Amino acid sequence: MTLIAMTEPSTDKPSGGSETLEAARREKLRKIRQLGIDPWGQRFDNHAPIGEIRAREGEIVVESAGDCATGRPPQAHGPEVRAAGRIVLQRKAGKLIFLDIRDWTGQIQLLIGKKQVGEENWALAQCFDLGDLIGVDGELSRTRTGELTIFARDLHFLSKSIETPPAKHKGLQDPELRQRMRYLDLIHSEGVLGRFLHRTKIVQSIRNTLAAERFVEVEGPTLHAIAGGAAARPFTTHHNALDIDLFLRIALELHLKRLLVGGIERVYELGRVYRNEGISPRHNPEFTMLEVYQAYGDYGTMMELTEKLIVEAIRATGQSLKLPWGESEMDFSTPFARKTYDELFLEHTGVAADDVPGVTQYAYDCGLDTAGKHIDVIKNEVFEAKVEDRLTGPVFVLDYPASICPLTKRKAGNPAIAERFELFIQGMEVANAYTELNDPDLQEELFSRQLEGLAAEDSMARMDHDFIRALRHGMPPAGGLGIGIDRLVMLLTDSPTIREVILFPLLRPEAEG
RNA sequence: GAGGCUGUAGCUCAGUCGGUAGAGCAACGGACUUUUAAUCCGUAGGUCUGGGGUUCGAGCCCCCACAGCCUCACCA
Numbered sequence: 001m002t003l004i005a006m007t008e009p010s011t012d013k014p015s016g017g018s019e020t021l022e023a024a025r026r027e028k029l030r031k032i033r034q035l036g037i038d039p040w041g042q043r044f045d046n047h048a049p050i051g052e053i054r055a056r057e058g059e060i061v062v063e064s065a066g067d068c069a070t071g072r073p074p075q076a077h078g079p080e081v082r083a084a085g086r087i088v089l090q091r092k093a094g095k096l097i098f099l100d101i102r103d104w105t106g107q108i109q110l111l112i113g114k115k116q117v118g119e120e121n122w123a124l125a126q127c128f129d130l131g132d133l134i135g136v137d138g139e140l141s142r143t144r145t146g147e148l149t150i151f152a153r154d155l156h157f158l159s160k161s162i163e164t165p166p167a168k169h170k171g172l173q174d175p176e177l178r179q180r181m182r183y184l185d186l187i188h189s190e191g192v193l194g195r196f197l198h199r200t201k202i203v204q205s206i207r208n209t210l211a212a213e214r215f216v217e218v219e220g221p222t223l224h225a226i227a228g229g230a231a232a233r234p235f236t237t238h239h240n241a242l243d244i245d246l247f248l249r250i251a252l253e254l255h256l257k258r259l260l261v262g263g264i265e266r267v268y269e270l271g272r273v274y275r276n277e278g279i280s281p282r283h284n285p286e287f288t289m290l291e292v293y294q295a296y297g298d299y300g301t302m303m304e305l306t307e308k309l310i311v312e313a314i315r316a317t318g319q320s321l322k323l324p325w326g327e328s329e330m331d332f333s334t335p336f337a338r339k340t341y342d343e344l345f346l347e348h349t350g351v352a353a354d355d356v357p358g359v360t361q362y363a364y365d366c367g368l369d370t371a372g373k374h375i376d377v378i379k380n381e382v383f384e385a386k387v388e389d390r391l392t393g394p395v396f397v398l399d400y401p402a403s404i405c406p407l408t409k410r411k412a413g414n415p416a417i418a419e420r421f422e423l424f425i426q427g428m429e430v431a432n433a434y435t436e437l438n439d440p441d442l443q444e445e446l447f448s449r450q451l452e453g454l455a456a457e458d459s460m461a462r463m464d465h466d467f468i469r470a471l472r473h474g475m476p477p478a479g480g481l482g483i484g485i486d487r488l489v490m491l492l493t494d495s496p497t498i499r500e501v502i503l504f505p506l507l508r509p510e511a512e513g
Numbered sequence: 514g515a516g517g518c519u520g521u522a523g524c525u526c527a528g529u530c531g532g533u534a535g536a537g538c539a540a541c542g543g544a545c546u547u548u549u550a551a552u553c554c555g556u557a558g559g560u561c562u563g564g565g566g567u568u569c570g571a572g573c574c575c576c577c578a579c580a581g582c583c584u585c586a587c588c589a
Binding site: 017018020021022024025089091092093094095096097098100109111113114115116129130143144145147149163164165166167168169170171172173174175176177179188230231232233273275276277278280281282283287289428429430432482484486487507508510 | 514520522523524525526537538539540541544545546547548549550551552557558559579580581582583584585586587588589
């Protein structure tokens with residue numbers, strides 16, 4: 001170990017303000033160095049997760065109980081343990097110090113007695129602040145009041161914190177600080193770490209389920225010359241050597257379908273897409289999307305897969321199929337409800353979906369602008385305004401008007417209906433799936449028609465000729481599925497906003513100085 | 514992009530009618546070998562988000578800017 005005896009910057013101001021809170025910590029850091037100890041720590045092997053240490057409670061042998069009245073300590077012996085963690089609470093009582101340390105598996109109390117640890121360790125313990133990382137060797141036992149405690153025999157200093165942690169019980173409350181300083185939020189806010197670990201379990205479960213179904217994960221390009229596969233504004237960037245403008249991808253679809261043509265019969269990508277749109281409790285400009293394609297399947301195949309993916313993900317988080325959502329409860333027992341678009345339209349508006357004058361009148365009464373719009377577009381605006389919010393689900397909405405689905409195969413015998421479903425839960429679109437369109441001539445025609453309508457508004461949209469060329473080589477009939485992972489995680493972790501399930505959501509940069 | 518709400522000590526929050534800026538936690542000094550939101554005694558800590566205005570006087574009223582949250586729009 002190297003002894004470092006450099007002078008820390010100090011301030012002459014009296015104690016209390018933010019600079020002097022730091023100065024007090026730097027003074028302790030200096031004292032730690034004076035003791036010949038590196039305040040930034042060293043490798044620390046063979047410590048057990050605190051959760052595992054707590055699980056060894058049963059190994060404690062009680063020889064005689066303590067007595068609060070006489071102050072006689074209990075005679076109990078437990079296993080020798082080694083732990084590492086962050087100091088989150090500290091109570092000093094004369095020549096005893098009670099500390100609570102926390103790691104990512106749990107929290108446990110430490111008892112440091114002056115006599116028990118010796119002069120050097122005691123001097124080191126005088127330099128502890130809330131937020132410091134320490135290691136401890138000691139005996140796992142219980143205090144007189146029965147609290148599971150590591151009775152310290154030896155202390156190790158692992159890292160100094162020179163910043164003051166937030167209020168010890170309330171933690172960080174300001175939503176802006178919680179997002180900007182997610183590291184503090186993870187340490188000090190109830191349930192935050194667990195929620196993000198659940199997110200990881202959900203994503204792992206999805207990969208496991210797909211692997212068990214023999215799907216192959218691939219990595220498509222995120223830089224696209226043409227941003228296709230969805231109707232959204234892309235972010236633009238530039239490649240210097242080629243001197244071309246590029247777009248960050250807005251969807252995974254068109255490259256995965258090329259791979260379907262290439263013979264990768266069951267293929268998926270789980271990755272980030274970017275849309276240059278507004279921010280809301282349900283939208284972040286970058287979000288995680290799963291897209292799955294299965295040759296020789298259709299949207300019915302994808303419906304079964306969707307149920308399997310979600311049910312397995314719920315199991316992976318250790319929850320039952322009845323999940324809390326705020327004050328209410330959701331039931332993910334399979335099969336999920338299946339209702340057609342037209343059924344739901346009638347149910348929620350009282351107007352039959354094929355009643356053209358009726359739908360138009362209803363839209364007008366809702367204050368929607370109907371002038372010059374295709375009836376299916378009007379119908380869908382009504383559906384989005386009046387039906388979607390009320391779908392608490394989970395419910396599969398089946399069979400959409402074909403004219404609003406440019407990438408979807410039409411129903412055999414009814415070209416006005418597209419074989420598409422969307423899964424709605426709590427008014428949110430969580431999944432979207434098609435029987436994929438594989439007719440290159442029809443695909444080209446639908447793209448052209450779509451581009452006409454968008455020309456002025458969305459000059460980014462361009463015909464992807466290479467995608468059409470790929471289809472011309474023969475794409476198998478297939479089912480395709482997209483799932484918004486962030487929204488699924490919201491639902492499975494009872495999180496009302498997307499920012500609670502994205503570690504670092506987009507924020508405006510902090511002002512300088 | 515539009516509207517509403519919010520911004521006070523490191524953190525969490527009070528601040529009355531416009532009249533000298535408050536508390537708890539954290540910090541500093543002291544007491545305490547079984548505490549657990551430890552307790553007790555004492556000390557210190559403020560560009561009231563920033564800028565301008567009204568006023569004898571502004572944390573408070575008005576205007577502008579910045580940031581966050583909510584609703585809407587775009588979108589999944």
